[in-house]
Amino acid sequence: MRGYVIKRLAQAAGVLWAAYTVAFLVLDYLPGDPVTAMAGAGMESGQVDPRQIAALRHEYGFDQPVLTQYTQYLGRAVRGDFGDSVATGRPVTSTLADALPQTLQLTASALLLAVVLGGGLAVAATYTTRRWLRQFLLSLPPLGVSVPTFWVGLLLVESFSFRLRWFPAFGNDGPRALVLPALTLAVPTGAQIAQVLAKSLFTALDQAYVETARAKGAGRWRVHLRHALRNASLPALTVVGLLVGQLIAGSVVVETVFSRDGLGRVTAAAVTAQDIPVVQGVVAFGALIFVTTNLVVDLVYPLLDPRIVVAAGGRASAV
Amino acid sequence: MRALPPARSPRWTTLAALVTTGALLTACGSGTDDTGSGKPRSGGTLTFAVGSDAGCVDPQQVGSNDTIYSVRQVVDSLTDQDPRTGKIVPWLARSWDISADTTAFTFHLRSGVTFSDGSPLTAQVVKDNFDAVPKLGVLGTLAEGYLSGVRSTTVVDPLTVKVTFRQPNAQFLQATSTHSLGIESSASVKRSPQQKCSDGVVGSGPFVLKQYVQNQSITLARRKGYAWGSSRWAKKGEAYLDRLVFKVVPEAGVRAGSLRSGQVDAIGSVGRADEAALKGGPVTLQRRANPGIVFGLGFNNARPVLKDARVRRAIRSAVDRKQIADTVFPTGTRPATSVLAHTTPDYTDLGTDLAFDPARAKSLLDTAGWKAGGDGVRTKDGKRLSLTIDWVPNAATNQPALELIQQQLKAVGVQVTLKQLQLPQLTPIQQSGQYDAIWGNITRADPDILRSSFSTKLANFYRVPAGGLDTTLAAQAATTDPAERGRLVERAQRSIVRDAYNVPVVELQTQLGLSTKVHSLAFDASSRIQLHDTWIG
Numbered sequence: 001m002r003g004y005v006i007k008r009l010a011q012a013a014g015v016l017w018a019a020y021t022v023a024f025l026v027l028d029y030l031p032g033d034p035v036t037a038m039a040g041a042g043m044e045s046g047q048v049d050p051r052q053i054a055a056l057r058h059e060y061g062f063d064q065p066v067l068t069q070y071t072q073y074l075g076r077a078v079r080g081d082f083g084d085s086v087a088t089g090r091p092v093t094s095t096l097a098d099a100l101p102q103t104l105q106l107t108a109s110a111l112l113l114a115v116v117l118g119g120g121l122a123v124a125a126t127y128t129t130r131r132w133l134r135q136f137l138l139s140l141p142p143l144g145v146s147v148p149t150f151w152v153g154l155l156l157v158e159s160f161s162f163r164l165r166w167f168p169a170f171g172n173d174g175p176r177a178l179v180l181p182a183l184t185l186a187v188p189t190g191a192q193i194a195q196v197l198a199k200s201l202f203t204a205l206d207q208a209y210v211e212t213a214r215a216k217g218a219g220r221w222r223v224h225l226r227h228a229l230r231n232a233s234l235p236a237l238t239v240v241g242l243l244v245g246q247l248i249a250g251s252v253v254v255e256t257v258f259s260r261d262g263l264g265r266v267t268a269a270a271v272t273a274q275d276i277p278v279v280q281g282v283v284a285f286g287a288l289i290f291v292t293t294n295l296v297v298d299l300v301y302p303l304l305d306p307r308i309v310v311a312a313g314g315r316a317s318a319v
Numbered sequence: 320m321r322a323l324p325p326a327r328s329p330r331w332t333t334l335a336a337l338v339t340t341g342a343l344l345t346a347c348g349s350g351t352d353d354t355g356s357g358k359p360r361s362g363g364t365l366t367f368a369v370g371s372d373a374g375c376v377d378p379q380q381v382g383s384n385d386t387i388y389s390v391r392q393v394v395d396s397l398t399d400q401d402p403r404t405g406k407i408v409p410w411l412a413r414s415w416d417i418s419a420d421t422t423a424f425t426f427h428l429r430s431g432v433t434f435s436d437g438s439p440l441t442a443q444v445v446k447d448n449f450d451a452v453p454k455l456g457v458l459g460t461l462a463e464g465y466l467s468g469v470r471s472t473t474v475v476d477p478l479t480v481k482v483t484f485r486q487p488n489a490q491f492l493q494a495t496s497t498h499s500l501g502i503e504s505s506a507s508v509k510r511s512p513q514q515k516c517s518d519g520v521v522g523s524g525p526f527v528l529k530q531y532v533q534n535q536s537i538t539l540a541r542r543k544g545y546a547w548g549s550s551r552w553a554k555k556g557e558a559y560l561d562r563l564v565f566k567v568v569p570e571a572g573v574r575a576g577s578l579r580s581g582q583v584d585a586i587g588s589v590g591r592a593d594e595a596a597l598k599g600g601p602v603t604l605q606r607r608a609n610p611g612i613v614f615g616l617g618f619n620n621a622r623p624v625l626k627d628a629r630v631r632r633a634i635r636s637a638v639d640r641k642q643i644a645d646t647v648f649p650t651g652t653r654p655a656t657s658v659l660a661h662t663t664p665d666y667t668d669l670g671t672d673l674a675f676d677p678a679r680a681k682s683l684l685d686t687a688g689w690k691a692g693g694d695g696v697r698t699k700d701g702k703r704l705s706l707t708i709d710w711v712p713n714a715a716t717n718q719p720a721l722e723l724i725q726q727q728l729k730a731v732g733v734q735v736t737l738k739q740l741q742l743p744q745l746t747p748i749q750q751s752g753q754y755d756a757i758w759g760n761i762t763r764a765d766p767d768i769l770r771s772s773f774s775t776k777l778a779n780f781y782r783v784p785a786g787g788l789d790t791t792l793a794a795q796a797a798t799t800d801p802a803e804r805g806r807l808v809e810r811a812q813r814s815i816v817r818d819a820y821n822v823p824v825v826e827l828q829t830q831l832g833l834s835t836k837v838h839s840l841a842f843d844a845s846s847r848i849q850l851h852d853t854w855i856g
Contacts, residue, residue, distance in 0.1 A: 030741075035457070052456040053746075087374050088533065089513040154572055162576035169577045170368075170568050172535070259568045265534045273374065 008298065012291035019287035020077065020280065021070075027276050028066055034086040034274045035062060060086060073280060082281035087273045092281035095266060102172055103262035106254065107247040109178055110185035115240070117186060118193030122236075125194075126201040127224055138198060144191025149250055153184040153257040170259035181258040185250050189243050196239045200232035207231075234305060241297035245290045359554070363855040364562040365837065367585045368574045372534045372567045375516035378501045379452060380459045384829065385587055387498055387847050389537040389565040394501025394522035397426050397445070399549035400493060400764060400844035402607075405664030407492050410549040411440060411502060411523070421487040421797050426495070428478040432547045434504035435527045442480035446472045447508045449482060452500070458512045464771070465494035487797030489804065490767035493664075497764075497845065523547070525558040525851040539563040552851050553839070559854035571715075578602055578832050584855065585837055589830040590715055591649045601835045606651045607842040608826040610663035611763040612772060613655040614720070616708060616756040616822040621782035624704065625755065629687040631819035634706075637680035637731040638724060640673065644825045647719045651830075655823035658769070658815045662826075662846065665766045665808035669816045673823060680731045689732065697732035705734035710758040711742045720824070721758055749780040760827050764844045766808040770796055773815060781820060788814045 035057045057063050061072070076083060082092035118141075125137035160180060161169040168177050204210065205228050213223045248263070255264035263282065270278035301308045369385035378390040397412040412426040432440035449472040452462045470483045484491065494500055507520040519528040525548065526539040545557045566583065568574045574586040575593040579600040589597070589604060597604065616634070618625050625631055640654030653661065656670035689697035689704050697704040708724070710717050718737075725735040740748065748754050761768055770792040771777060775785040788811060795807035815821055829846040840853045 056457055088517050090517070150570075154570070157573055158576060161582075162580045165580060169573050169580070169582055170566065256569050257573065259535070259566065259570070259573070261532070261535050269372075269374065269534055 005299075008295050012295060015291050016284060016287050020074065020284050023280055023283040024070055024073065024276075027274065027279060028069075030274065034276060035060060073277075077280070077284060082284070083277040085270070085275055085278045087270070087275045087278070092277050095278060096263065096281055096285055099261060099263045099266045102260060103248070103251050103255070103264060105178060106181055106185065106251055106260065106262060107244075109182035110189060110247055110250075111240070111243070113182055113186035114190035114193055114243070116190075118190030119197060119236070121190070121194040122197035122201055123224070123229065125198050126205065126228075127220075141191040141194040141198070144187045145195070147187075149184060149188060149253045150257050152187050153180070153254060156180045156184055157257070172261050177258075177260075181254045181260055184257070185247060185254045188250065189247060192239055192243060193236055197232060197236040200235045201228055204228040204232040230304075234301065237297055237300070237304070241294045244293040245286070248286050248289060357856055359559060359838065359852075359854045360856050361557075361559045361854070362561050363559075364564060365560050365585065365850065365853065365855060366564045366566060366583045367587070368566045368568040368577055368583045369587045370567070370569055370571065370574065372537075374533060376519040376528060376531045376537060377459075377503075377512070377515035378498045378520070378522070379448075379462045379503065380455060380512060380516060381498075382461055384847060385567075386537075388587060389539060389563065390519075390528075391498040391501070391524075391847055392526040392539055392563060392850050393520065393524045393528050394498065394503060395432075395524050395547065395549075396497065396501050397428075397495040398492065399551050400496040401551055402662070402842055402844040405764065405844065407496060408550045410496070411547065412495070415492070417492065417799050419799060421489045421491075421799055422485070423481060423483045424491055424495075425475065425479060425481045428480065429547055430478055432523050433544075434521050434523045435542055436504055436506060436521045438504050438506065440502065440523055441477050442474040443477075444505050444508075445480045445502060446474055447505050448500075448502050451508045455512055458516075459499070461497070462499035465491065465497070465500055487793075489796045489798060490765045490770075493765040493767075498847070526563060529562075534567055536567065537565040539565075548851055549849075552849075554852050558851045560850065563850060572596070575832065578834065581834070584834045585840065586832045589649065589832045591647070593832070594650055597832055603833050603835060604650075605831045605833055605840070605842070606649070606828050607846045608653060608660045608662045608828050609760070609762040609846045610660050610844065611768050612658060612761040612821075613660050613823045613826045614758065614760040615655060615658070615824045616724075616758060617772075617781050618756050618820060618822070619752055619754050619782050620784065620820055621752065622755055624706070627687050628818055629683045630689070630704075631822070633680040633683035633687070633731065634728060634733065635673065635680075635816075635819040635822045636676040636683070637728050637733065638822060638824060639675040639727050640824055641675065642727075643720050643723050647716050647723065648825055649828055649830045652828045653826045655825055657812050658821055658823045659766060659812060660826040662844075663764060663766055663768075665805045667809040667812045669812060672813075672816050677731050684732060691732050695729065695732060696734045703734060704732060705736065706755045707736045707738050708756045708758055709738050709740050709745075709748060709754050711740050711745055713742060714827075717758060724824070749778075752782060756822075762827065762845060766804075766811075767796055769808070769811050769815065773811075773820060783820050788818075 035053055054063070061069060073083065080093070084091050085095055088095070121137055121140060125134050128134050128137070157169050157180060160166050167180050171177050210223055210228055213227045218227070251262060251264035252267055253264070254260070255262045256268055266278065267282045270282065367388065369388060371383060371385045373381050373383040373386040375381055375386065376390050378387070378394050381387055381390055395411050397410060398407045398415070399410040400407055411429055411432060413429050414427045416425045417423070426445070428440060428442060428445070434440065449466060449469065452459060452466050453469065455463055468485045468488060470485050472480060472482045475481050482491070501522060504521040507515060519531055525542055525545045527542050528537070529540045530536070530538040540562050541558050541560060543557065548555065568577065571588065571590055571593055575589070575596045577583045578586045579597060579602060594604065618631060620626065644652045644654045655673060656668050657666055659666045684697055684704070689699045692698045692703070708721060710721055712718070721737050725737060728735050745757070749757065761772065773781060773783050773788060774792045775783055775789050776793070791807050791811045791814065795804050795811065798804045798807065816823065829842070833840055836855050838854050838856065840848060840850065843849050
């Protein structure tokens with residue numbers, strides 16, 4: 001078990017490094033840099049003195065060779081220092097730390113909603129014996145996955161904010177302002193959970209142990225929830241690990257539509273301004289969350305399913 | 320020459336420039352002087368939703384309309400500009416003198432003006448501001464441009480300050496009316512540009528910055544004891560409103576819905592698509608064309624194909640401006656009738672030169688030797704008549720407008736390729752000359768913008784050939800006689816339009832949505848807003 005954890009940690013570090021490096025290369029490849037972005041800001045057909053740009057670029061070190069910049073950035077990043085935002089001059093870590101609570105609130109609520117709604121839908125669709133109802137319920141997840149998030153957001157705002165006036169259309173003020181954004185973000189996530197869970201529930205319900213349970217006189221509800229759901233939830237759990245990454249990505253769109261403060265907005269602004277230190281910080285942070293979640297999910301498997309054991313130095317595997 | 324306060328200031332047209340950016344917007348029509356129903360009353364909060372945050376709350380550095388709306392309220396300027404006449408009127412300066420060669424400007428300041436930190440306005444403070452602005456460099460491109468060529472700023476006496484330039488610089492008087500040259504306290508001027516951006520500045524304006532949350536909101540509160548408003552304003556003394564809250568709401572549809580449902584009182588950047596949603600609600604739309612250079616195709620006049628004036632004129636005649644204005648831009652947007660928008664001082668109507676005339680375009684191309692080919696694209700000596708237009712996505716209208724132009728030019732045998740760039744790429748491309756044409760506009764309420772754009776003595780990004788136009792442009796910058804300057808500016812517009820160095824297409828119109836509760840929210844000369852006289856009731 002210890003060997004396994006060490007190996008997984010090393011893999012996680014590798015993923016972090018790769019994400020950081022790829023992000024750096026992509027930003028470097030893009031035309032312009034934060035300095036020209038700053039200089040162009042506000043200009044309709046900007047006319048800027050190139051010497052001034054050169055001076056500013058030198059000040060920020062963007063005139064140095066890529067490799068030098070990269071090693072400098074990486075060296076500091078390893079020590080947890082992502083430098084200062086070029087656009088605002090604030091340390092990247094405090095910029096992210098300020099935005100993080102809002103995004104955590106949003107993504108955690110969305111994940112909770114997604115699990116409850118998606119899981120509920122899958123259970124209902126597999127439990128019902130009415131064919132039309134099952135067909136209807138099963139048609140919802142593909143729909144939820146395929147409609148664009150911003151469109152769902154605008155639809156919800158139109159109905160529940162502009163028409164019914166139950167919730168504010170934008171902002172971060174209080175729990176009421178959280179409802180529509182969390183619901184919007186929960187739609188695609190919940191839909192994927194529902195798809196995976198429904199499929200594995202159907203598979204589980206065909207298994208011999210379900211027959212056995214029924215033969216022993218267990219009620220339908222009990223068979224469904226206690227026997228089938230427990231076995232069927234493993235694939236869904238794996239999906240949840242992946243969905244955390246999607247939730248963070250989705251927060252860029254949702255926070256923009258609902259004008260919420262948070263990591264997504266920070267990211268969008270940093271990309272527009274080509275604020276390299278901030279983008280790098282966001283990428284590293286996102287990768288960190290992603291590898292951590294998946295590590296946790298892997299380590300949780302054995303707890304859910306005693307058949308899974310972790311071989312020393314190896315992967316989790318079913319015996 | 321001596322310009323006395325309101326009544327006698329010379330009719331000097333002129334003025335300052337501006338800019339817009341991501342949030343460019345619309346407009347036309349004219350400012351609504353909706354003095355509204357009932358009697359103006361003090362108090363209340365105006366909530367204004369804008370589409371973007373420039374990441375900076377220093378008026379001297381900001382170029383985006385969405386942020387200018389708020390930071391403009393924090394500072395006063397030496398002068399103000401009447402949006403109807405273009406005339407410059409007193410504000411912090413009671414009066415001013417301009418040397419006959421327009422190289423020296425002496426401002427006589429009002430006494431008793433204080434900044435919100437309690438410090439007084441003196442000639443030294445103005446000098447500190449004008450000495451610091453050029454050091455902003457690329458961070459304050461607008462402000463720095465207005466002061467380019469400055470020789471010195473000197474304190475004549477505690478309330479008199481003199482600014483001297485190396486060359487004639489008639490545009491400077493209008494420049495002093497802009498937010499970019501708004502006067503900040505000495506303490507603010509001493510701070511670094513980045514500190515001023517993130518923490519804001521101390522000004523003498525009718526509102527004071529209370530809070531700035533990046534990408535979220537800018538909150539201002541009424542300045543107590545304010546008593547030195549522009550001579551143009553209706554209300555004397557303090558502003559009506561207690562507080563101004565600017566919320567950043569990037570989605571246009573969410574802004575429109577929030578206004579309709581009463582969650583905000585005013586919104587910026589109302590596009591054509593939002594107009595229907597606002598119709599019928601308790602909302603009025605307010606429009607004004609941005610002064611300055613209209614949206615159009617800025618040619619690289621040195622390109623082999625475009626060196627031929629007949630080709631440039633053919634393109635000018637092949638563009639159906641009305642179709643573009645009516646289908647892509649907000650209601651009320653005017654097709655271009657000159658290289659300058661009609662709200663620019665000394666604008667001249669050259670609409671007949673810019674008429675849509677595809678037959679003329681075809682015959683011009685025929686005489687230039689470009690013969691219609693098999694696939695509809697003209698050719699000459701085996702070369703196809705094709706042209707790339709570079710554009711940046713800083714306004715939602717850019718792409719649909721250019722796609723229409725592409726079709727219109729195709730109809731006369733010119734092939735157009737559209738190339739999208741990011742804003743940072745624009746300047747290097749203009750410098751290198753590696754382009755055929757660039758789509759863009761520049762907001763500025765002074766016709767001197769023609770000189771910045773088309774004089775071969777300056778950057779000359781458009782590679783205009785040296786000639787009589789240079790002389791005209793230099794002369795308008797050196798004259799203090801408004802009538803003479805008007806004639807010179809008219810001549811420059813005729814020359815640019817006639818030789819088609821640039822193909823003017825549509826005016827940029829700024830369009831705001833206001834709740835019917837909001838009164839006296841009017842555009843200033845640069846089509847931005849001044850909220851001192853605004854009230855809610």
